Amino acid sequence: MLLLEARQIEKSFGDRVIFEAKKLEVFYGDRIGIVGQNGVGKSTLMHVLAGLTQPDAGQVNWYGSTALIQQIDQGEEAAETTGHARRMWGISHIHSQMSGGETVRLKIAAALEQQAPLLFADEPTSHLDMTGIRQLEESLLAYDGAVILISHDRELLDTICTRIWEVEDGKISEYKGNYSDYREQKEKKREREWFEYEEYRKEKERLTQAFTETKQRASEIRKAPKRMGNSEARLHKRKANGKREKVEKAALAMESRLARLEKKEKPKELPSVKFDVNHYGEQHGRTIIQVQKVTRRVEGKTLFEQLSFSVRPGQKVAIIGGNGCGKSTLLSMIYSQADGISVSPSSRVGYFSQSLSILDENKSIWNNVRESSRHSDTTIRTALARMLFTNDEIHKTVSVLSGGERVKTALAKVFLGDYNVLLLDEPTNFLDIPTQEELERILLEFPGTILFASHDRKFIQRLADAVLCLDEEKLTLFSGTYQEYLERKNKPKRGREEERMVLETRLTDLIGRLSSPKLEQAEKEEMERAYRETLKQLRELDRE
Known part of the structure; x- marks a missing residue:
């Protein structure tokens, strides 16, 4: 069933064509993701399709009511459109004292409650933790109608979408499938x-x-x-x-x-960033960061208690958990080396915080990054290009930058700085997907140690080789990828109990046999090796 059709629509700002499309159609059951770099017009396109903004040319027709989940910074209202009449659901008085996550949840609930055939959602995952994002996924999958979604969460786009609309160079291109299918086709x-x-x-x-x-x-x-x-x-x-x-x-x-001869333009290709490992120096010792029995309480709430873990050189550790569990607090405590936390003397720690306090508002992007870097000008320019800054843009003053541009500048200042340990607090917030993917590539090449807090599941899966979840009763560092962590976490409890019984039985048998005085040396060494391996497996099982 056709719910929306747009014909020959165009939208411009001044001389710049934001987008133009000959035909766009939305049918019942569609889950359409709108993607593209920040500033290309994704939200403008959604507002035209939702009837909030008039196109400069063409026409949009709706066949049923629509509901809209606005970005949190675009007014404190949830809205519903019925035909051509829009009713605004004023909720600002309700959530004026709410956190960002609570406000987003309220907006989502208000829009879903309308049960309109066509739902528009503009960055609905902003300020949501993993639990909130998973709940949103379930709601969108079960939604009785069609959904048009703008999101920088690739995992959400993979789970939800049946089609992708890409906004690029003023054109709207359609790809079948989810985000990963789109990337493969691209x-x-x-x-x-x-x-x-x-x-x-x-x-x-x-x-x-x-x-x-x-x-x-x-x-x-x-x-x-x-x-x-x-x-x-x-x-x-x-x-x-x-x-x-x-x-x-x-x-x-x-x-x-x-x-x-038909002319073919050379495809655009970004240069790769090559880190000079000599700039980072060797990190001595088996442990770079040591956290021993650390407890943190804020306003009567215990964030974590008796937390202990250690980080090896070169590890990339994801710190995960719900909003308010203490991820940012822990990174800040590591940076300041609070009581119970020690950092190797060979470590030089760079810290990206959400306050972006490391930026000098009166200096350009280039000068902010250059002043703290030991890398060559070529490497810095290459890295800034990979963060999707043009040669002209790098000379813009920080004070005139958008939120996303400031985040990119602060990140570049950190990973290009004279540091071999990076602490990153929600580094993908405010970044569009192309920039997220470039940041991933850069951080995967980074030769030092990284600890990062994030709700971005795709980013965590691509980057992390260890996971620390602050929501669990037993706070232990899991060595392995995010997918391996989930598999271990979701392993049936009964299966774990049976596995523990098998391991305990094997351990008891090995102890009994090792106590025999008749063992030959080779046999004894083999049993000792089996004993150590079984004990290790049992301890890992106890940490689950």
Whole structure:
């Protein structure tokens, strides 16, 4: 069932075309994700489709009521549209004292309650923790109608979406499937563009060289020698002219083919960032960060108690948990080396906090990053390019930057700074998906140690090789990927109990056999190895 159709719509700001689309349709059951870099017009497109903003050209038709979940910073109201009449549900008086997460939950609930056939959601995961995001996923999957969604949460887009609309260079392109399907199709499209460009380049070079050589050959066809008689000269001239005409004709044909050759633009390609490991220095010792029996209470609430863990050189540790569980507090305590926390003397710690306090408002992006970096200007420019700053933009003063641009600048200042340990508090907040993916690539190449707090499941899965969850009763550092952590966490309790019984039985048997005085040395060493391995497995099971 058709719920919305847009025909020949356009929207511009001044001379800049934000987007144009010949035809967009939304049917019952659709789950459509709108993606693109910050500033390309995703929210503007949604507002046009939702009827909040009029297009400069074209028409949008609705076949049923709509509901809208606005971004948290776009007014404190949840809204419903019925036909062409919009009713605003004023809730600002209710949530004026609420946290960001509570406000978002209220907006989502108010929009879902309308049960409109078409739901628009603009960044509904902002300020939500993992539990809130999973609840939102379940609601959107079960929604009785169609959903059009803007989100920087790739896991959400993978779970929810059946189609992707990409806004890029003023055009709206449609891809079937979820976000991962879209990325795969984009990569294949890119590979095809590179192939076509290389074929175009080779053919152009071949035709250009052939044309040049042919023209040279035509000019070198010799005139009649001076000593040649008149009749012989005339005959030679006729033959030479004939040859020259043929050669010039061939040259003209090549020139014509060259002119008709369909031009292929070279695909855009960002340079890769290469960190000079010599800048970071060797981190000595088996432990870089040691946390021993640390307790933190805030306003009568215990965030964590008797917390102990250690971080090895080069580890990338994800700190996860619900809003208010103490993730930011823990990172701040590590940075200040609070009581019970020690950092290796060979470590130089860089700290990205959500306050962005490391930025100098009166300096440019370039000067903010350059002043604290030991990297070459080329490496810095490359890294800023990968964070999607143009050569002109890097000279903008921080005071005029958007929230997302400030975050990118602060992140670049940290990972390009003279640090070999990074503490990152919600580094993907306010970043669009392309920038998130570039940040992932950069941090994966970073040769030092990273501890980061995040709700971004895809980011955690790609980057982390250890996980610390502050929501659990037993606060222990899990060594492994986020997916391995989830598999261990979701392992049936009965299965764990049975596994513990098997391991305890094996341990008891090994202890009994090791006590025998008749054991040969080789057999004893093998049993001791089995004992240590079984004990290790039992301890890991106890930490679950």
